[in-house]
Amino acid sequence: MTTALRRIVVVGNGIAGLTACDTLRAEGFDGEITVVGAERHAPYSRPALSKALLKLGDELGAHELPPATHEAMELLGVSATGLDVGARRVTLDSGDELPYDGLVIASGARARRPDVEAPVLTLRELDDAIALRAALSGCPEVVVLGGGVLGMEIASGAVAAGCRVTLVATAAPMSRQLGGFLAGMVERAAIARGLRIVTTPSASIVDRGGRAAVALADGTLVEADVVASATGDHANVEWLSASGVLSDGALVADGRGRVGDGVVAAGDVAHWRGASGVRRIPLWTSAIEQAKTAARALLREDDVPDLDFQSYFWTEQFDLAVKAVGDLPLVGAPEVIEGDPSAESALLRWTHADGSRTAVAANWRIPIPKLRRLTLAA
Numbered sequence: 039m040t041t042a043l044r045r046i047v048v049v050g051n052g053i054a055g056l057t058a059c060d061t062l063r064a065e066g067f068d069g070e071i072t073v074v075g076a077e078r079h080a081p082y083s084r085p086a087l088s089k090a091l092l093k094l095g096d097e098l099g100a101h102e103l104p105p106a107t108h109e110a111m112e113l114l115g116v117s118a119t120g121l122d123v124g125a126r127r128v129t130l131d132s133g134d135e136l137p138y139d140g141l142v143i144a145s146g147a148r149a150r151r152p153d154v155e156a157p158v159l160t161l162r163e164l165d166d167a168i169a170l171r172a173a174l175s176g177c178p179e180v181v182v183l184g185g186g187v188l189g190m191e192i193a194s195g196a197v198a199a200g201c202r203v204t205l206v207a208t209a210a211p212m213s214r215q216l217g218g219f220l221a222g223m224v225e226r227a228a229i230a231r232g233l234r235i236v237t238t239p240s241a242s243i244v245d246r247g248g249r250a251a252v253a254l255a256d257g258t259l260v261e262a263d264v265v266a267s268a269t270g271d272h273a274n275v276e277w278l279s280a281s282g283v284l285s286d287g288a289l290v291a292d293g294r295g296r297v298g299d300g301v302v303a304a305g306d307v308a309h310w311r312g313a314s315g316v317r318r319i320p321l322w323t324s325a326i327e328q329a330k331t332a333a334r335a336l337l338r339e340d341d342v343p344d345l346d347f348q349s350y351f352w353t354e355q356f357d358l359a360v361k362a363v364g365d366l367p368l369v370g371a372p373e374v375i376e377g378d379p380s381a382e383s384a385l386l387r388w389t390h391a392d393g394s395r396t397a398v399a400a401n402w403r404i405p406i407p408k409l410r411r412l413t414l415a416a
């Protein structure tokens with residue numbers, strides 16, 4: 039371990055920040071850790087917000103994680119506003135400065151919001167989920183803009199709550215993320231359960247005298263009681279803008295999460311350099327694995343291998359649970375290992391042009407390590 043490290047600051051109290059703290063302790067770091075978290079809540083499961091938390095009959099506890107054991111000083115409801123890498127100091131919104139020997143940047147991402155005054159719901163934080171849950175409770179008519187995974191999960195929650203729901207997308211829902219075959223399977227399940235899907239070359243949210251509506255490319259307006267927007271996210275990098283650690287506005291980490299001297303990054307905030315290039319991988323298990331590697335790299339520098347992690351994706355919507363190990367999207371039709379995709383229950387495998395594989399379980403009970411083994415070469 040680098041003996042000079044006595045004070046480590048972690049900016050971001052999401053799963054990447056939490057995992058970094060836990061890993062530092064597991065690796066034997068017994069110095070001071072300070073976590074700065076803009077949200078007032080303890081870390082929670084963000085994926086639960088668009089799944090279990092939208093089930094109106096259920097208790098509001100599905101997102102909770104076990105209490106932290108890392109014994110860091112937690113500054114909650116506090117934001118980092120600046121970074122001086124030369125002086126090794128983080129500035130807070132209170133004006134206070136936190137000196138550090140090592141810094142973990144784990145400030146995640148936030149929902150992209152339309153530029154209108156009228157009320158539009160987005161879903162990124164626990165408070166957003168509570169607001170959305172409350173809005174759905176009266177069975178309003180809902181329109182969701184955005185055909186990605188999050189838009190479809192919101193639509194699924196709204197349909198399950200008994201709402202009439204229209205989803206507006208600029209391509210077949212989730213086809214860009216999952217590929218046509220898998221996206222088609224979910225789309226059929228969604229339509230069978232009552233979702234109305236409108237595809238249009240472009241769409242935006244407009245303000246109609248204080249009420250939001252979705253405007254389609256041909257000028258048609260889709261109006262509803264509740265308008266939700268799920269059109270992507272922005273990495274939370276603004277507080278780093280004067281620090282010199284950004285490249286073209288992006289926080290780029292190497293294969294161990296290092297972005298500079300004594301500074302590492304992990305999770306949704308960071309672009310990582312990996313076998314498939316430099317990219318952001320905004321997935322829960324990727325944030326965990328990146329945070330473990332980055333925390334170790336902060337303590338042990340070169341004595342840590344590059345992260346070698348096959349990404350794991352899952353979604354739950356319209357009574358379908360889909361798990362995928364390996365790269366997405368998936369081109370063409372799969373090999374059916376077991377089951378029947380047309381019956382919404384199958385174990386599937388795709389082999390990519392480079393020989394790598396992605397294994398998918400759709401409504402199929404299989405432990406993740408076993409699903410992972412299906413991606414290994416025969």
Ligand SMILES: Cc1cc2nc3c(=O)[nH]c(=O)nc-3n(C[C@H](O)[C@H](O)[C@H](O)COP(=O)(O)OP(=O)(O)OC[C@H]3O[C@@H](n4cnc5c(N)ncnc54)[C@H](O)[C@@H]3O)c2cc1C
Nearest residue numbers: 050052053054076084085117118146147305306320321322
């Ligand atoms: C509704 C929803 C459902 C999802 N479902 C899935 C899923 O099914 N499967 C999957 O793999 N992934 C899913 N994801 C993605 C997954 O949740 C993220 O990849 C993961 O949470 C990223 O963790 P993170 O710690 O990097 O960032 P975040 O979870 O964004 O946490 C970062 C924290 O840092 C705080 N912060 C930001 N700026 C500052 C600052 N300047 N100072 C201090 N604190 C700051 C933020 O408030 C936030 O609390 C979902 C995401 C959402 C929003």
